[in-house]
Amino acid sequence: MIQKELMTVVAQSEIAKNIFEMTLKGTLVDQMDEPGKFVHLKAGEEVTPLLRRPISIARIEPEKQEFTMIYRAEGAGTNVLARKRPGDKVNVLGPLGHGFPVGEAQTGQTALLIGGGIGVPPLYELSRRLNAKGVKTIHVLGFQNQAAAFYTEQFALLGETYVATVDGSLGEQGFVTDVVNNHGLKADIFYSCGPTVMLKAVEQLHAAPHGFISLEERMGCGIGACFACVCHPSADETGTSYLKICSDGPVFKAGEVAL
Amino acid sequence: MSRMNIDLPGLSLKNPVMPASGCFGFGREFSQLFDLSELGAIMIKATTEEPRYGNATPRVAETPAGMLNAIGLQNPGLEKVIGNELEWLKQFDVPIIANVAGSQTEDYVQVAKEISKVENVHALELNISCPNVKTGGIAFGTIPETAKELTKKVKEVSEVPVYVKLSPNVSDIVGMAKAVEDGGADGITMINTLLGMRIDLKTGRPVLANRTGGLSGPAVKPVAVRMVYEVSQKTNLPIIGMGGISTVEDIIEFYLAGADAVAIGTANFVNPFICTELIAGLDQYLEKHNVDHISELKGLSWK
Numbered sequence: 001m002i003q004k005e006l007m008t009v010v011a012q013s014e015i016a017k018n019i020f021e022m023t024l025k026g027t028l029v030d031q032m033d034e035p036g037k038f039v040h041l042k043a044g045e046e047v048t049p050l051l052r053r054p055i056s057i058a059r060i061e062p063e064k065q066e067f068t069m070i071y072r073a074e075g076a077g078t079n080v081l082a083r084k085r086p087g088d089k090v091n092v093l094g095p096l097g098h099g100f101p102v103g104e105a106q107t108g109q110t111a112l113l114i115g116g117g118i119g120v121p122p123l124y125e126l127s128r129r130l131n132a133k134g135v136k137t138i139h140v141l142g143f144q145n146q147a148a149a150f151y152t153e154q155f156a157l158l159g160e161t162y163v164a165t166v167d168g169s170l171g172e173q174g175f176v177t178d179v180v181n182n183h184g185l186k187a188d189i190f191y192s193c194g195p196t197v198m199l200k201a202v203e204q205l206h207a208a209p210h211g212f213i214s215l216e217e218r219m220g221c222g223i224g225a226c227f228a229c230v231c232h233p234s235a236d237e238t239g240t241s242y243l244k245i246c247s248d249g250p251v252f253k254a255g256e257v258a259l
Numbered sequence: 260m261s262r263m264n265i266d267l268p269g270l271s272l273k274n275p276v277m278p279a280s281g282c283f284g285f286g287r288e289f290s291q292l293f294d295l296s297e298l299g300a301i302m303i304k305a306t307t308e309e310p311r312y313g314n315a316t317p318r319v320a321e322t323p324a325g326m327l328n329a330i331g332l333q334n335p336g337l338e339k340v341i342g343n344e345l346e347w348l349k350q351f352d353v354p355i356i357a358n359v360a361g362s363q364t365e366d367y368v369q370v371a372k373e374i375s376k377v378e379n380v381h382a383l384e385l386n387i388s389c390p391n392v393k394t395g396g397i398a399f400g401t402i403p404e405t406a407k408e409l410t411k412k413v414k415e416v417s418e419v420p421v422y423v424k425l426s427p428n429v430s431d432i433v434g435m436a437k438a439v440e441d442g443g444a445d446g447i448t449m450i451n452t453l454l455g456m457r458i459d460l461k462t463g464r465p466v467l468a469n470r471t472g473g474l475s476g477p478a479v480k481p482v483a484v485r486m487v488y489e490v491s492q493k494t495n496l497p498i499i500g501m502g503g504i505s506t507v508e509d510i511i512e513f514y515l516a517g518a519d520a521v522a523i524g525t526a527n528f529v530n531p532f533i534c535t536e537l538i539a540g541l542d543q544y545l546e547k548h549n550v551d552h553i554s555e556l557k558g559l560s561w562k
Contacts, residue, residue: 002291004531004532042529047324076321093531218316218320220319220328221531223288224284224287225527226281226330226528227313229316229318232312238310240311240312240336242312242333
């Protein structure tokens, strides 16, 4: 059930360069049943910036009615958000979209979680849920450089964790796909979130027989009404078929979307 | 809410607030949030004869107090709109205004003829003002004589009243309104988006894949109010006003300018509950200000 609520900021801190971790409290958390869904935020009540901002959910704590999100402050909307302090309110719409199906991984199996940059956060709640279910998780996290890296220790507590940076300032130098290849990582299922170019490379790895990817796209309404964030399905004979990333996704079966 | 019911050609509205075409899809998404029967009407997404994928992404860009969009009339085509979307909408007690689009006259005529036969379609909205398609759309909406001829042809085949959606991208909006009135239009809806562009400083290229897009949101409201003010004084056609409405006060402003009903566009993207919030808020406003019926406010700015 989608709700709109003025939620209260519980905590906010900059955990890497321009990367903020914000925890919000409110009854909307009761609706957060699945990792990989997202919230759509209006940073302020002013008409500029006008539109909401889609942000992924990194951690859900139902007993406290709190959730944590991690976002990069890079535009007008997220910069307003970055100035919020504990006690401030944020207009939240959510939870939106379809998340990562935890049920697709069986107890005793191994899941490979591959994240890039600001695509890393939703994998955290996913990993917590998989581990709670008895699924072993292997994490491969890619960042631009050491200054932009975050949550590597938190992931390490949940399972084997590899880090790749483009410049080699942290972990291994290269891309997430290099790490998977170099270590010969294999799993029963993979889950991935990050830039489209990375997802495309991840789909071609064949590190697991099947998997799920979460796409990023500029969004309007976030609920499937405005047709701003459409993409083509892989099987599209007429050229007029489409999938809406916000409401059909953002998580899709690997191979379902033409990347 | 008897102070809010409005009767317009083909439309018996329980209140004058409806979502604008292209900002509400076919209602499915919003039906998860509230009962669509609460709405005055629904202007469904533009329908063309054949399915359309629309433009490449990015299709939206934010602007000060507004947004640009270049969706490109994406829709599943006439057959599916009638068979799936309108059929599904029949469960709600709400009149549908079907937005009709095409590339050439024959397309408009064909869509209008078929879609106007559908039981819950109470009126058509002729889309001669979409700025985001290469052929049709706005090409019909900037030359008065062309708009008049198209209106005439559609009127000949439509089984329900025809409203024509005007583009603000013209130098003489009154001339356009009078042309479609001459063509037999039953009403006017206005305004569509203003043609605009944003350029990305990093790439030096337009942000939208389509390069240009339609500007909407609070930024365009003064343009819309001015045009409703001018057109309402010069034609006898009822006007459904739209353009940047997001508050009850905005609705009142459109009424004072000369509107008979209003449509809510971009605000649905910011707050998907906006239409129901405005319907409740409008009733309270009228009560507080001792207005017996909303239609009393029509055109008071120039009367």
